[in-house]
Amino acid sequence: MLLTLVAHTQVISVFEASTEEPIPGVVLYNLKKDKSVITDINGKVSIDIFSANETIYFQNFLYNKLALKKSEIINRGNVVYLFFNIEGLNEVVVSASKFEQDKKDIPQRIVSVTARDIASVNPQTSADALAATGNIFVQKSQLGGGSPMIRGFSTNRLLIAVDGVRMNNAIFRGGNLQNVISIDPFSIQKAEVTLGSGSVVYGSDAIGGVMSFYTKKPQLSYKDELFLKTNAVLRYASANNENTAHADVNLGYKKWGFLTSISYTDFDDLRMGRHGPEDYLRNQFVQTENGVDVLVDNPDPLIQKPTGYNQLNLMQKVHYEPADNLKFDLGLHYSTTSEYGRYDRLIRPSSDGLRSAEWNYGPQKWFMSNLTVTKTSSNSSFYDKIQGTLAYQNFQESRIDRNFQSDVRRTRSETVDAFSFNLDLEKTLNPKSSLFYGIEYLFNYVGSSGVETDITTNQNSDALSRYPDGSTWQSMAAYTSYKYKPNDKFVFQSGIRYNHVIASADFTANNAFLNLPFNTSEINTGAFTGTAGIRWIPNDIIEWNFNASTAFRAPNIDDIGKVFDSEPGAVVIPNNKLDAEYAYGAELGLKLNFNNKLRLDLATYYTYLNDALIRRNSTLNGNSEILYDGELSTVQSIQNASEEYIYGFEVGAEINFSEDLKLRSQYNILGGVEEANGIEAPVRHIAPSFGRTHLIYNHKKFNFDAFAVYNNELAFEDLAPSEISKDYLYAIDRNGNPYSPSWYTLNFRVRYSLNSSFEINTSIENITDQRYRPYSSGISGAGRNLIISVKYSM
Template identity: 60%
Template sequence: MRLFLTIGLWLCIVIPAQAQEIKVLESESRLPVPGVTIYNQTKTIMVITDFEGMASLNSFTDSEYLYFEDLLHKKLKIKKETIIANNHTVLLEAKIEGLDEIVISASKFEQNKRDIPQKIIGISAKEIQISNPQTSADLLESSGNVYIQKSQLGGGSPMIRGFSTNRLLLTVDGVRMNNAIFRSGNLQNVISIDPFTIQNTEITLGAGSVVYGSDAIGGVMSFYTKKPQVSYSDKLYLKANAVARYATANKEKTGHLDFNFGLKKWALLTSVSYSDFDDLRMGSHGPNDYLRPEYVVTNNGQDQIVSNDNPKLQVPTGYDQINLMQKVRFEPQENLSFDLGVTYTKTSDYPRYDRLIRYRGDDLRSAEWYYGPQQWFMGNLQMTKISSSSNLYDKIQTTLAYQNFKESRNDRDYRDVMKSMTEEAVDAVSFNADFEKLLSPKTELFYGVEYVYNKVKSIGKELNIETNETAPIVSRYPNGSTWQSMAAYTNIKFKPNHKFILQSGLRYNYILMHADFTENNQFLNLPFTETDLNFGALTGSAGISWLANDILQWRFNLSTAFRAPNIDDIGKVFDSEPGSVVVPNPDLKAEYAYGGELGLTLNFDDMVIFDVATYYTYLDQALVRRDYTLNGETEIMYNGELSNVQAIQNASDAKIYGFEAGVRLNLTNHLKLTSQYNVTGGKEEDADGSEVPARHVSPNFGNTHFIWQKNKFLVDAFAEYNSELSFYQLAPSEQEKDYMYALDDNGNPYAPSWYTLNLRTQYQITKAATLTASLENITDQRYKTYSSGIASPGRNLIISLSYSL
């Protein structure tokens, strides 16, 4: 009897206590929401949901109102007794408008998006999971504001507002990825970033030189990888995710696995991803010019051209890639944290498809043209400290990083026994110290310093495939070159009231470069042996954000930006196009951009949201490739071919302008429509002084999505579309690449318009398992994105299964 009384008493105590446990979920996805602050009206009691969205309400009385608040969801006010009656569950509604979003890239510290005078596009981890991109280039393309060019399957070169490659900046966890050999031609480095490790991506449209320095002329693409989560208790916090994916167009086979181990003050995050891609199949309906009727095979050292049994199969394009990441987080105090991150990615050899489809007469020009493994290693240590007593800062963040980049190029002409091979490596060290200080309730100061050091290793050799003998040849870059940048910046935000925000900043950069051409002079006979370039660059910006009322917001921004010449500009030797060779030029200066942007957002009660922007940029002293003389000669022998001499020069200017429009219609609680359209134009000065189309101005492009979501099911039916660029709208350098384009009725190359219809679905099978399936390019269109050597995928079924615990 005593035993039953004891059990009964225990149940009377424990059951009510357990009844105070609640779970906070997102209303649409039904996923747990961690980090939600729960407080009462007087804010005398406050609790926070854990990583499973759980919290205890024991400290609150049943009759009082509770408030639920975090950055990504609408604030909720509800009585505690109502929560208990609703099965101990609270549903939070995601914030619809992007203006409520918190962004980091504008100042390297958290700011409300509505305070920023520039347009910034955010892509969350949830959106990445739904879009299910094969590479980070595909992830950027899904934003609807970034145009992606591809020379081969293992690639993806972004274009933003008429600029691309080394006039755009890539950062990962605040560390600049651009290095001394980032080129003006198409860049593939973005594919080294693993989409599975990204927590969120921020795309700044327009100049970002004040905070980020050189190269940030057209925009900044900031990738923030996931951070290890500590448990904040003596209990181990363990979380794991596994993903398997298959795609039919290139027979993609991808696997991903990550683990998070969290202790009270320590946490570790380990991530591994591997992808294998076969040759890519193009669509069935479109220009026959894109078909691959034949290709070269080599058997026993003998080249021969064979017919392609399936001309829609782009042979060869396949490759594989592995991505590894290890992170460690240490929080010794609430106001102090250390984050160590180590990332390594490596591809296999991958063919440069656009070079393999060129002809010389009736035969294909190249027997081999492939990149060697693209490798990227980054180790970075970040310290973040918050202080309430310092006169210098309220928050400081320092980042020390080391990166190593490796790449190589290998090419051999059809039935030639000599293969040309170049190998490049860059060691990059950087240090950043960034500070945030609240000067008054209305004024906030951001400032910082930066140092970057790059050293380039470059070798060239040729291989006789019959004898296996090698001999040195001219290297792509002067071996041992160095590039340094030292900078200081300041940015101030003045907010006299909640409707008006002014932000203004200045940055000063000092650049130092050294290149020694002694090794290459035995092949080129340059009129100089070394060069040293030292110069300063000052940039600034000023902008306002004005919330006239609950419906209307204006953004206006003026900025200057610059790009300093790098080792690629002053020292590169390569065949830019058939019959031409680029040689070093030691007399270069920085190019400057001057631009303005005007944006307008209209929000009608979160039901209809319009976002439009127009912009103009003038690029002065633009670094472009032009005809050149070497020792008084306009032609030299290069790789056995008499070639026209060219060099990078400050020999042009450009005017870029455009218009962007986006709309979001929340038709019902479960159905919404989103659409984005981009119009870009631009002219640059040609060698004869005339104006010609700018090279990296993309065609008008956009997308439209109908998205239906209820409980565990999501359906996204969407279209992507792209306007035509006629022969006369192509830049002169593109007009010469007839092997890449369709031909019009006059036999001239042009970029046809195209569209695709697509369907994407996601279903949460269980709390742990989610199935994502997409059918892309349903009508099997055959098309190329502008300036791409490879045709885009035809009809493509993508199946992905993810499991979390």
């Protein structure tokens, strides 16, 4: 009887602090890691293998690590509470230096999104997950898209990294791009978005910000027995008849861990809202009948035809820990879409009604394999932690278009093979200062082809390719960053990086069609960038942050070698005389915390961009217009032709009415001008002021979130010239000019955990069925949208 009672007292329960839900899969181990156990599906585990005064460590990647003596746990009634890893609870970030640091030690503003946040939002793509932060504006040209804008910058002036590997490649363009949707939101453990320059750590392109995605890692059992955990999700959304299925399986052993993830999504054509500008309606579309293109009336003008597509994402992770101070991580990622329509081009008008009979993106494919080795050392003079990452990526994309009633279909296909190597080191110099440093090498090879097909005879012929085939782009860099923290109230961080970029393009093949006055183009340029910032907490209420930085972007193959119709009646041709563009910026932040009841987060910033690479009118062999794809088009090229001045203000607020009820809000105000040849104009990627407000109730198994999303108007005089030329994307004001109207949506979502295995998440978005189109987007947002998802875990 006594033995039974003692054994019973050794079983403890581990709960999440905020919801009091049991947490399965928490690893408990001792300091030597020679003893370990894992909580079961009910959060229970026996700790009889640990001695009475032994310290037990609780670890799960979703929660803050905890260490308690066994005697303390018994005194607490055999119950342990873990806190979810969120801001305010000593959150750790990685993107600022490639190594873990307390978020409160970073002078720059970093927005964090956890796997739990993503699950609550239920985003269709990773772009939608970023938009849900309230700090990032997302543009879409089609349903299969999502081009983030951060502080007035976008596309190739923002950097995307996945597990520390740079996704930006040699053909990332200045026009809107959708590579971020290749990242499966179900696979993300955490995303960290650096608002502002990240060039010291990430090099070229990181002018406006860095989006760092960290995908889930396998969890080990730290013992000989297998730790098995599976998740399955089914989701449906009514606005585009989305059908999504996801599953992942974790196999954990003492030293080896394996994680397999698969997601498949099928979207139908997107329905827009019922109440809003009639300019957005899809009244007609092109249909081919008996080999002839005809305009047909859309039976339901709210349906944006064609926008549907499907997507498959696969991920395989392998984790190996042969010793406490040595880890190996292998990641394999694959994403592919079906062919899908570029909606903004398919609604482009012409004298015959619509210009294009076909305008599709071919399947967007992305593959990445990366191997990371991490080693810690307590006696090395050069590092406490060293991390090496070797990666290979393959990108494939294509564009297929055919003019209305034309027999010629054009197909332009691109591939990029991207190789990278990073070596990053961290060294604690003394209790008050740390050093981070590293080197990087990147190499990109670009393949590009053009084909014209006569659809009546199926005969193919060579055509002008989008890029010079066989182009190369490479980058070499070294950086160092220093942190000085004399006490808990003050932190100083600074860094410097040298980056050298070499690019080469040969236009001989394309000159058979284009007749450029040159056959080659070379880029050979280097740049120093730096940053310095402080964080100062004079008391429990106030926190000041200040950061100043420089950044740059070297021309890539898209800049020096692209041939493409960038906008109606214009064609971009290569330019062999380009230099890097440079940015100089500063930001000032203030956080106020009134007893955790009211929190305010304020920031203002300013960025000056010099020698900005932008499209400008040009000539080819003395001609300002050429015939391109059957249309007389104005000649343009990318040029170092302007200066940009961008500024903004951000304010976030959180009111905690109680433990369960809180109000959160985020609002962003942006402005900026572009100056070229003494003429000022609005900057293209300056979004209108935008924000979100959430009223959240969270109690144990139940979570309720009522929220509003809103955007201000962008008047005609505030549109960039390149946007005015695409007037068919916009509503028309009372003077007959294009503009982007203000809009809002009202929404709510409910999440309920039936038990430790089943969770239901239901949302109704755009309750009032507003018809709206985010600034610069070619597709209208979803109308009233019912989303239902069910998650099963075991």
